[in-house]
Amino acid sequence: MERGTKIFKRMLGVVLAIVMCMTLTTVQTPTEVQAASGLSSYKRVSFYKSQKIGNTVYSMKYNDRYNRYTIYMRRNGKTQALVRDCSGGGFVTNGKVIYYTSGNFYSYGSFGGNYKNIRIKQYSISSRKSRTLLYKSGPARSLAPVACDGTYLYFGLCTQYGGAYYNLSIMNVRTRRVAYTNYGVSDIRRLSNGKLLVSATEFPHGGSLAIMNRNGSGRKLITRENVTQVSVKGKYIYYTESKYSWESRKCRCDLNGNNKKALTKWSGGLAR
Known part of the structure; x- marks a missing residue:
């Protein structure tokens, strides 16, 4: 009887150890916020x-x-x-x-x-x-x-x-290291692919539009035209290019600044 009790306790200890291991391995570690x-x-x-x-x-x-x-x-x-x-x-x-x-x-x-x-x-x-x-x-x-x-x-x-x-x-x-650009800027937003969208719409006639990595590397100028409006919807960046002649057109590109496409023709007033 005493021997059976010892065997039972030993088996119970093994089972408890297995349960504890399973519990520890299934607990998720906190996600690191980028x-x-x-x-x-x-x-x-x-x-x-x-x-x-x-x-x-x-x-x-x-x-x-x-x-x-x-x-x-x-x-x-x-x-x-x-x-x-x-x-x-x-x-x-x-x-x-x-x-x-x-x-x-x-x-x-x-x-x-x-x-x-x-x-x-x-x-x-x-x-x-x-x-x-x-x-x-x-x-x-x-x-x-x-x-x-x-x-x-x-x-x-x-x-x-x-x-x-x-x-x-x-x-x-x-580190206090600095990367310099010649971009105008009034707003910086993070895209879903991790890149940053740099716009300068608060200049009176708008400004350039560009994307880059967080540290300023991988810079890409989307357009040098005067961009007056910018929005991001899904997989596309939509922007309005304007001229000093008061003409404008609506354009779009993907989140990497590629596949640029004019959605409207140049016309008077602000393209919507």
Whole structure:
């Protein structure tokens, strides 16, 4: 009887071990979130448009006396000044860090102010400390961040057009390496194939349209024409090309920028 009890306990132990192994092997490990999907977690705040993240509103206001912007956060009815040395007309934040530009005012120019000692900074909202990621002696137009995905920061030269920037640049915020382009930019969106779509529709007559990888490699210009409208539906990018003669046409291409096709003929007005 005692021997039978020992055999039963031994068999029960084996069965329990098998069950535990099966349980461990069937538990799924958390999916690693790719940084590119973080584009949506960072919001761009400008001098003309505040943004809300959670229960906090972020905004900025220009100080004529110092020729700089002050960055504010408002939470639970209380407003706090976070940064007082911002020289660009916009910044990006995810509610934890702020990426912005700081510089010393030098002179007024036809495209806005020129600055010296321009720095792109990363500011921690919790610690209230900042660090410099990039430095340019200038004098030059100020820079401003356009987007961020947590790994790469996308920024450009400020213009008099508010949310439109020249010469999109891409910086790895860890290594601080920068890739430069000659693309205009006002919006960056992630496509379903992982590539980024770069448009510049906020320029008065539109701008170029391009795709690239997150780090700025694999750049491909879809069109140099003035693109005034862009949308993505399914497997296609739809865009409206416009001319200074006030003619336009509707076009499309695939998500790799290939198989371009004009959907309408050039005609007066804005093609729909």
